[in-house]
Amino acid sequence: MKLLNVLASAAILAGLCSGAxxxxxxxxxxxxxxxxxxxxxxxxYMDKTPGITLTVKGGGSGIGVASLxxxxxxxxxxxxxxKGSEIAIALTKGVDPxxxxxxxxxxxxxxxxxxxxxxxxxxxVRGIFNGSISDWAQVGGAAGKIVVVSRDTSSGTxxxxxxxxxxxxxxxxxxxxxxxxxxxxxxxxxxPGGIGYTGIGYISDVVKAVTIEGVACKKENVWNxxxxxxxxxxxxxxxxxxxxxxxxxxxxxxxxxxxxxxxQGFVPLRKLK
Amino acid sequence: xxxxxxxxxxxxxxIAFSSFVFLLGIITVLFTxxxxxxxxxxxxxxxxxxxxxxxxxPPEFGIFPVILGSLIVTLGAMIxxxxxxxxxxxxxxxxxxxxxxxxxxxxxxxxxxVPSIIYGFFGMVVxxxxxxxxFKIPTGQCAFTGALILGVMAIPVVCSIAEDALSVVPKSYRxxxxxxxxxxxQTLWKVIMPxxxxxxxxxVILGISRVMGETMTVLLVTGxxxxxxxxxxxxxxxxxxxxxxxxGEAAVGGSHYHALFAIGLVLFLxxxxxxxxxxxxxxxxxxxxxxxx
Amino acid sequence: xxxxxDINQRLGFVMLIVxxxxxxxxxxxxxxxxxxxGIRAFSWTFFTDIPRKxxxxxxxxxxxxxxxxLVLGSIVFSLPLGVITAxxxxxxxxxxxxxxxxxxxxxxxxxxxxxxxGLFGLAVFVKLFNLHVSLLSGSLTLxxxxxxxxISASYEALIAVPQSLRxxxxxxxxxxxQTIxxxxxxxxxxxxxxxxxxxxGRAAGETAPIMFTAxxxxxxxxPSTIMGEVMALPYHIYVLMTEGTNPAKQTMIAxxxxxxxxxxxxxxxxxxIYLRQKxxxxxx
Numbered sequence: 001m002k003l004l005n006v007l008a009s010a011a012i013l014a015g016l017c018s019g020a021x022x023x024x025x026x027x028x029x030x031x032x033x034x035x036x037x038x039x040x041x042x043x044x045y046m047d048k049t050p051g052i053t054l055t056v057k058g059g060g061s062g063i064g065v066a067s068l069x070x071x072x073x074x075x076x077x078x079x080x081x082x083k084g085s086e087i088a089i090a091l092t093k094g095v096d097p098x099x100x101x102x103x104x105x106x107x108x109x110x111x112x113x114x115x116x117x118x119x120x121x122x123x124x125v126r127g128i129f130n131g132s133i134s135d136w137a138q139v140g141g142a143a144g145k146i147v148v149v150s151r152d153t154s155s156g157t158x159x160x161x162x163x164x165x166x167x168x169x170x171x172x173x174x175x176x177x178x179x180x181x182x183x184x185x186x187x188x189x190x191x192p193g194g195i196g197y198t199g200i201g202y203i204s205d206v207v208k209a210v211t212i213e214g215v216a217c218k219k220e221n222v223w224n225x226x227x228x229x230x231x232x233x234x235x236x237x238x239x240x241x242x243x244x245x246x247x248x249x250x251x252x253x254x255x256x257x258x259x260x261x262x263x264q265g266f267v268p269l270r271k272l273k
Numbered sequence: 274x275x276x277x278x279x280x281x282x283x284x285x286x287x288i289a290f291s292s293f294v295f296l297l298g299i300i301t302v303l304f305t306x307x308x309x310x311x312x313x314x315x316x317x318x319x320x321x322x323x324x325x326x327x328x329x330x331p332p333e334f335g336i337f338p339v340i341l342g343s344l345i346v347t348l349g350a351m352i353x354x355x356x357x358x359x360x361x362x363x364x365x366x367x368x369x370x371x372x373x374x375x376x377x378x379x380x381x382x383x384x385x386x387v388p389s390i391i392y393g394f395f396g397m398v399v400x401x402x403x404x405x406x407x408f409k410i411p412t413g414q415c416a417f418t419g420a421l422i423l424g425v426m427a428i429p430v431v432c433s434i435a436e437d438a439l440s441v442v443p444k445s446y447r448x449x450x451x452x453x454x455x456x457x458x459q460t461l462w463k464v465i466m467p468x469x470x471x472x473x474x475x476x477v478i479l480g481i482s483r484v485m486g487e488t489m490t491v492l493l494v495t496g497x498x499x500x501x502x503x504x505x506x507x508x509x510x511x512x513x514x515x516x517x518x519x520x521g522e523a524a525v526g527g528s529h530y531h532a533l534f535a536i537g538l539v540l541f542l543x544x545x546x547x548x549x550x551x552x553x554x555x556x557x558x559x560x561x562x563x564x565x566x
Numbered sequence: 567x568x569x570x571x572d573i574n575q576r577l578g579f580v581m582l583i584v585x586x587x588x589x590x591x592x593x594x595x596x597x598x599x600x601x602x603x604g605i606r607a608f609s610w611t612f613f614t615d616i617p618r619k620x621x622x623x624x625x626x627x628x629x630x631x632x633x634x635x636l637v638l639g640s641i642v643f644s645l646p647l648g649v650i651t652a653x654x655x656x657x658x659x660x661x662x663x664x665x666x667x668x669x670x671x672x673x674x675x676x677x678x679x680x681x682x683x684g685l686f687g688l689a690v691f692v693k694l695f696n697l698h699v700s701l702l703s704g705s706l707t708l709x710x711x712x713x714x715x716x717i718s719a720s721y722e723a724l725i726a727v728p729q730s731l732r733x734x735x736x737x738x739x740x741x742x743x744q745t746i747x748x749x750x751x752x753x754x755x756x757x758x759x760x761x762x763x764x765x766x767g768r769a770a771g772e773t774a775p776i777m778f779t780a781x782x783x784x785x786x787x788x789p790s791t792i793m794g795e796v797m798a799l800p801y802h803i804y805v806l807m808t809e810g811t812n813p814a815k816q817t818m819i820a821x822x823x824x825x826x827x828x829x830x831x832x833x834x835x836x837x838x839i840y841l842r843q844k845x846x847x848x849x850x
Contacts, residue, residue: 025794032809035783035809035811036620036811039620039621039784039811040620042784043618043619043620043786046786053785053786053787054786055782055784055785055795056783056784057782057783057784058783058805058809059521059522059783059809060521060522062328062521062522062523063521063522065522066521066522066523072698072699089526089527145411147411147412152497152518152519153326153327153328153519153522154328154518154519154521154522159328170324170326170329173324173338173498173499173500173501174498174500174507174508175498176412176414176496176497176498176508177497177498177499177510177518178497178808179518179808179809180808180809180810182809182810182811182812182813183807183808183809186813187412187414190402190405190412190413191405191411191412192411193411194411194412202811275741275742277741277743278741278742278743281742281743282654282658282742285650285651285653285654285658286654286658286660286664288646288647288650288651288654289650289651289654289655289668290668291647291651291713292651292668292671292672292675292713292714292717293667293668293671295671295675295710295713296671296674296675298686298690299675299678299682299683299686302685302686302689302690303682303685303686306685306689356585357585357588357589358585358589359585360581360582360584360585360586361582361585361586361588361589363582363585364582364583364585364586365586367582368579368582368583377586379835379839380589380590380593381589382835383593383831383832383835384589384592384593386764386767386768386831386834386835387593387596387771387828387831388770388771388772388773388800388827388831389680389771389773390771390773390800390803390804390824390827391596391600391771391803391824391827391828392596393804394803394807394820394824395596395599395600395824397807398807398817398820398821399595399599425592428589428592429589432589455571456571456572456575457575458571458574458575458578458579459571459574459575461578462578479677482677485679486677486678486679486680486681486682487679488679488680488681488773488774489773489774489800489804492804492808493804493807493808513679513681513774516681516684516685517681517684517774517777520684520685520688520777520778521777521778533685534685534689537681537682537685540679540681540682541678541679541682544677544678544679545674545677545678547677548673548674548676548677549674552670552673
């Protein structure tokens, strides 16, 4: 009877093995900032294009880059430029990362809606996130502990924010590290004294985005470069995009793809009619 | 023994060694992938360093806050699990009737069978907001909530092993105690429990081991700040959640990758030592009472 | 007359009752919250449909199937290994050193944290054997995780088989292997089945081992090959709660997944209890 069980299971497995994957596959991994865009675009793309299966993963730009280096994904979403050291590692593994800018983003600094503070200067933001400012009273709000919510180290947003806002300072050690931008937004929305940073597409009515040096985080201000924490969003491929990857990236760059970008709350590369 | 039997015996023996092979494999992998981190940092700096900034340039690999995070939630969890677990074991052993036992033992087992992701999820969406409102603290995702949920997860471990330990105490101990005029409580507290002492300490040690190794719960509930906590209501980041959260982005072969495996090595060594100690006490105890293993 | 000892006894027993009530309360509040919220997500589409609209609608069909396949794979891998190991330990009664070595390995394997299994699976199956992140890697990793449980349950079942059955078989001239196959194994079956069932429950709920070896965030199709990634229920709950882009709707989906897992665990425990009763009655 045990033999029968084993045989039956083996047969099922054999069936699984031989189930020839008639569908072509495209694996997209990386930035959780780009994730909503990639997800929505993948769904639309699969609706339009039969015979291909797109798998989308998130977790952070660092994960996407590592995946590209190990050739376990076809497209790596990254919300920060790839580092020189990462390119070097990739080259040793036979991978030549090439970037395509697919959208623009403004890193929004968000606080809890109940917070009186609506405007911060760059210096204040730097102080809050590097640990030198710890009380809301120091930046013009009601007294209370500032609870800093950050992305974790695999995040491109973390790296980009570190460069643009922290100017290279280290993130304060008591910052709560979250795995994705949505988690940051949700945590800030539930924490009266919370402050965090997310991609522009994650601003919703559960959090309040503060103005930086008087400039609001809006797509117009990203286009005309007045918002200080603006940045491009990339899709990296091994070499210039080819084949299925090229078709998908072209889709994302097309008018339809860019309107998906806008729907998700991010900033398309150019004004759409 | 015929020839076919001998052949089968040797085939089976080779297959039975697979457990040993796997254990050896795990140890080997942890050492070969973890030790290289010590070319980037010394052992002292690794274990006692206070800064965990693995992606900075240059990277800093101090896991002291991470170890402390594990220790604090474990301690908090055991503060809950030990009294409740042992108390429940005593209840089941002493007070519960046959009918109650048939009902209670499966319930305790069920508590232990619930997957950790469900505990973590429950902790995140129900318990953390509740704790945040109750104690008026900045955030409910902190060491306290982690300890609370982990404590509940450890109760079944402590309870079932303690209950086992209590049930092997010979009847003669109890009868002698009654003969001397003690009541049920005095017998329970001063005679049976001490007699089962080794078994009960085994249950505590295994509970600690289980809690230290818990990943999904702490990932969702403890807040994820790799810092030395100032209070029980501060967020922390135990060893397990550090590994799980950062493994995806660590490029294979890089220093971050090795650092995470090194944390895994520390975690494995700690839990293995505890398991060995628990097993040693467990076997010694049973031998002491003259029972077959 | 109430003596001090009587009062202490009263107090003591009350404390014990409090302890067991705390345990009961914890379990019931967990079940209550998950069940009452999760049931709202349940529908035929929830079980059979693929995730739609950025995972805010549709169902979790691929995750359910992925979990099923992972569990099946882990059992296929660990069952033969586990049962044969138990047979070896029980029937062939090896010398002390071998017995202790294997027993020590099993006990230590049982205590390894699940995230360490994940690391092992990543380093060995995904990277070294080059199996990539796939159903196969995940099943192998989970298989090692549940192996100690299968071995223990099978061993308990085998030694519970009365010696008289073995002696009768040998007296009739059977070889050892014939005795094992035709007499002992069938008699130990309920116990072995208990081990399998408990292994199923464990493997279905584990997240850390499959995080880096098998699981993916979003996949439109049902798994069709063992070399591809799969969605899985526990991992789905995790990603919805941490990387999800629409918490309001996705928390509900996560509750639904949690309820499915909870029902699975309840069913598994119930079956295990039933099998144990059956085993006990057989040899009472």
